[in-house]
């Protein structure tokens with residue numbers, strides 16, 4: 001979401017700003033799924049070769065050639081720069097995966113602890129972190145069963161309870177990728193740079 005957006009949101013009017021509060025609030029991480037367990041051998045429809053990975057590759061290709069100066073470009077003073085958008089996508093993936101669901105390794109956990117906004121990492125680091133966070137999500141999507149998707153994460157933040165299904169979180173993070181990926185694409189195009197080629 002744009003930086004200018006109101007920060008007064010109900011617990012269930014979720015957007016990217018939600019993460020910050022999740023990490024500050026009480027979170028029930030009682031995930032009961034054991035690693036490597038796949039009860040029915042069924043892959044989540046969004047796991048490998050089903051679309052998100054294609055989009056990830058488009059993002060990688062668009063960011064790969066960018067210089068530090070190009071990462072600083074923005075289309076309006078009150079909106080995120082191209083590099084900040086990439087950073088925001090990365091942090092949001094890690095925040096939901098690790099901060100809320102307790103998944104992912106130390107690399108993902110470290111990203112989940114990033115400040116909400118911050119300095120833009122150099123291009124090689126953005127690429128590495130895009131790959132690290134995507135790989136972690138991919139591994140989970142390949143492991144989670146249809147039953148796992150119905151698991152409800154419960155917690156409390158700012159004195160208000162929330163209940164979010166794993167399925168909702170998965171879609172939310174994908175829509176967040178697409179939402180800000182579109183913004184990143186528009187920002188690249190506005191500056192005459194090559195945008196993700198869908």
Ligand code: NI
Pocket residue numbers: 001015016017088092176180
């Ligand atoms: Ni956002």
